[in-house]
Amino acid sequence: MSLPILEQYASRLARADVYEVAIQTPLEFARKLSERLGHRVWLKREDLQPVFSFKLRGAYNKLRCLSEEERQLGVIAASAGNHAQGLALAATRMGLRAVIVMPSTTPSIKVDAVRAHGGEVVLHGDIFDVASEHAQALAREHNLTYVHPYDDPDVIAGQATVGLEILSQYSEKPDVIFVPVGGGGLIAGVALAVKAADPSIRIIGVEPDDAACLKLAMDSGERGVLAQVGLFADGVAVRQIGQHTFDVCRELVDDVVTCSVDEICAAVRDIFEDNRSLPEPAGALAVAGLKKYAESQVAGDNDVLVAIESGANVNFDRLRHIAERAELGEHREALFAVTIPERPGSFLDFCERLGRRAVTEFNYRYADSSDAHVFVGVKLGKASERAALVADFAGAGFEVTDLSESEMAKVHVRYMVGGRVPGLKNELLFRFEFPERPGALLGFLQRIGTRWNISLFHYRNHGAAYGRVLVGIQVPADEHKACRDTLDSLSYAYFEETGNPAYELFLGT
Structure with missing residues (x-):
């Protein structure tokens, strides 16, 4: 394949070098996922980097490419986590000053990690956009070199080393590589490296359905700005795809898949069950997209599918929420609101309809003399049981509402x-x-x-x-x-x- 975008980045990719600080992470076979999906599934373990994220690669490569004068000025960036840690460690290894502006809402575990890697932390604003504006203002005021987390050609070239490693680690060629997308630095780099070597390998981006800035841009042909983004997968919560990254993606990325919060939670559990690692939500995003793709008609029999497990900077207390939603994401649980007559025997009749299925939660409330409302969670053996249960309830004369897709019901009402x-x-x-x-x-x-x-x-x-x-x-x-x-x-x-x-x-x- 000979495209201007590949030629534009050829020299940057040739001189990219990240291994003074980054490691070559393993490409691991996911046995359980492979057996369940009917494809050969491999996980690229970027969660094993020294900062538990691929971001170290791009940050270090950018610092290498700065002039000596730019380095001595010191560097500054805005980040809520992974880029901050990567830049702080890279700068410390090179003996440079690194200032990181982080939103004041950033969990302390991430703030402490940046400081532990030698970064100077400035807490400012409630959201990333405000922190980013402050970082750029400080860069101008104190003459610091600003390092963008994703929209920079040298950062993209550093992330491209992930793609080069995947190609060198697998004896056959992968059929599809799934890449999580926030601002686009990782997928742009992987696409450049892989498509230059073998244009037939498909590159598919994966985004949360409430933060799909690349899909918006690919569908419309231009970089739009999302009115708001979901915050669950905070590592990819970006309102607009980068300009440099989009220039690459629109030429080299084959498709974009979006996933729900529940599907991401299910992917976290899938990864844990295969290799006992605990990725952050953004880190499991590519696996969620891989599963969705594998279940479609597009995937060929026994394809080789690679997903990048991109990071593991997750707060421990978030695991409760992830575990809670994983069953719904795997379609192994359903939530229903069922109205039953307020008369002797109707409650028993309702329970008999559930049969021997495991009940995950059960809330009953007297409403009035004629009706009672039941909020029930039910474990499913397979996804098709959900529709069958609805039909069974309705056939018994019960009014039923399926709440399995209702965010308010899952987060609050239950x-x-x-x-x-x-x-x-x-x-x-x-x-x-x-x-x-x-x-x-x-x-x-x-x-x-x-x-x-x-x-x-x-x-x-x-x-x-x-x-x-x-x-x-x-x-x-x-x-x-x-x-x-x-x-x-x-x-x-x-x-x-x-x-x-x-x-x-x-x-x-």
Whole structure:
């Protein structure tokens, strides 16, 4: 294959060298996944790098390519984690000063890791975009050299060494390589290295379905900006694909697959069951995409599929949430709201319909003299059982709502069944994402003010930089616009859930 983009990067790839700080990570056979999917599945273990992420490669290669004058000025970057650790270690090995601006919401484990690698940490802002702007301002003010986490040709060339290793480590050629995508540095580098060697190998990017900036760009032909991004896979939570990275991807990337939070959680468990490692959500993203691809009609029989396990910087307390959602992502669990008659024997009849299936949770609440609502989680032997259960419930005369895909039901309502208040008027329901920092809740309440009554509040900390909050507010009909205008001004991501069937069944009036 001879494309201008390959020629443009040829010299950069030829001189890329990362092994003063990075290691050549193993390419491991995933036996259990291979047996289950009917393909030969291999995992590229970038979680085994000294900073538990591939980011070290691009950061070090960039520093190597700086002039001596640029190095002596010191370097600066903005990052919430993996790039920060990679740059800090690379700079320390080269005897350079490294300043890392991190959002104040960054978990302490990541802040401490950057400091342990020799980086000077500046905490600023609640989100990456604010931290990035501050880093660039500091670079100008103190004449520091700014190192972008992904949108830089030398960073891309450093990440390309992952692709070169994959080609050298497998005796046959892979059919498809799956690469997680945030800003695009890794997939651009891997695509350049692999397509230059063998254009027939397919390169597929994998993104969360709520942070799919590359898919947006590939579909439209230009770099759009996502209005907001999901924060679960924080390592790839990027609103816009890089310019340099997109120039490469639109020429060399074959397809983009998107995955849900539940599918990512299921992939974390799959990796753990195969090699006992615990990737961060972004680190398991490529495996989630590989599974989705393998289950499609596109994959050939017994194809060789490679997924890059890109990082393992996960907070331990997030594992609870990941484990909770993995069953749903694997379609081994379903959540239902079932309305049954409030009469003797109906509860027994309902339980008999469940048969010998394992119940993962069961919440019952008396609603009124005629009906009762049950929130139930059920383990499934196979995905098709979900539709069969719905049909069985309906056939018995029970009204049933499948909540397995409802984010609000899975995050909040399952823990709040029984919260209905008879006679409550004018309640609107909103789901928020709050920055996890002291004073965030107080600031929210102060800005809401005393104009409307807060009638419901539920919060769970999943160990991420953002907490997830469900809020009920009593707002007269003629003040709905004023309320939404106020919420828009808060600068917190929020979603209205007033019409959600889970709310109407278990929490609404």
